[in-house]
Amino acid sequence: xxxxxxxxxxxxxxxAxxxxxxGLPARYADCCGRLHRGEAAAAGAEQLMRSRFSAFxxxxxxxxxxxxxxxxxxxxxxxxxxxxxxxxxxxxxxxGGPFHTEGTxxxxxxxxxxxxxxxxxxxxxxxxxxxEWVYLDGDVRG
Ligand SMILES: [Zn+2]
Numbered sequence: 533x534x535x536x537x538x539x540x541x542x543x544x545x546x547x548a549x550x551x552x553x554x555g556l557p558a559r560y561a562d563c564c565g566r567l568h569r570g571e572a573a574a575a576g577a578e579q580l581m582r583s584r585f586s587a588f589x590x591x592x593x594x595x596x597x598x599x600x601x602x603x604x605x606x607x608x609x610x611x612x613x614x615x616x617x618x619x620x621x622x623x624x625x626x627x628g629g630p631f632h633t634e635g636t637x638x639x640x641x642x643x644x645x646x647x648x649x650x651x652x653x654x655x656x657x658x659x660x661x662x663x664e665w666v667y668l669d670g671d672v673r674g
Contacts, residue, residue, distance in 0.1 A: 553589035554582035555620050560590070568595045573665070577628025577635030577658035580665040582620060585641055589617040601659060601666045616644045623653075633660045638673075 552563035559565075564586035566572040567579075574580035580599060587595040593609045600606075619642040628635020634657070641652045656670035 553586040553617065553620070555622075556582065560586065568592050574599075576630065577632075577637055577665055578622060578625050580658055580667065581622070581637040581639060581656060584667060585617065585620040585639075588641075599664075599666055601661055601668045604667075604669050612645070614646050618642045618644055618649075628658055628665075634658065635665070 552558050552560045552565075554564050556563055564583040567574060567583040568587060568590070574583055584596060584599055586592075587599070588611075591611050593611070596609050597605055621640040621642070622637060623640060624638040626636040628637065636655060636657055638655045639653075641654070643650055643652070653673040654670045655673055657668040658665055659668050660666075
């Protein structure tokens with residue numbers, strides 16, 4: 533009896549986990565989730581920016597408030613239920629590294645509002661406050 537060749541399933545390429553909303557190739561739990569849970573602190577302005585974008589995506593209000601400078605922090609955050617943050621593009625950074633006390637991040641944040649794809653282009657300023665990076669303010673660039 534001839535053995536039928538059983539077609540083997542093509543080996544699935546091991547895709548890099550990319551489910552963190554911030555866009556880095558990592559799982560949310562191992563990436564921005566560690567910052568949101570308070571297990572790690574942002575090493576620089578860009579990492580803080582990414583973690584804040586993820587916090588908007590997962591609607592983590594406590595994290596957004598504690599990573600916001602007390603001078604500019606709102607009392608609460610109104611998440612628009614019709615708005616979904618989908619993807620972050622970091623366009624440029626200035627300072628914001630381990631030896632800096634200030635930094636800037638220019639980014640484009642893509643979101644979907646009522647089915648329409650939109651984006652927000654912003655230049656944000658970050659400072660160190662009591663040793664931790666926090667968001668100070670930002671200019672929206674059209
Ligand atoms: Zn992340």
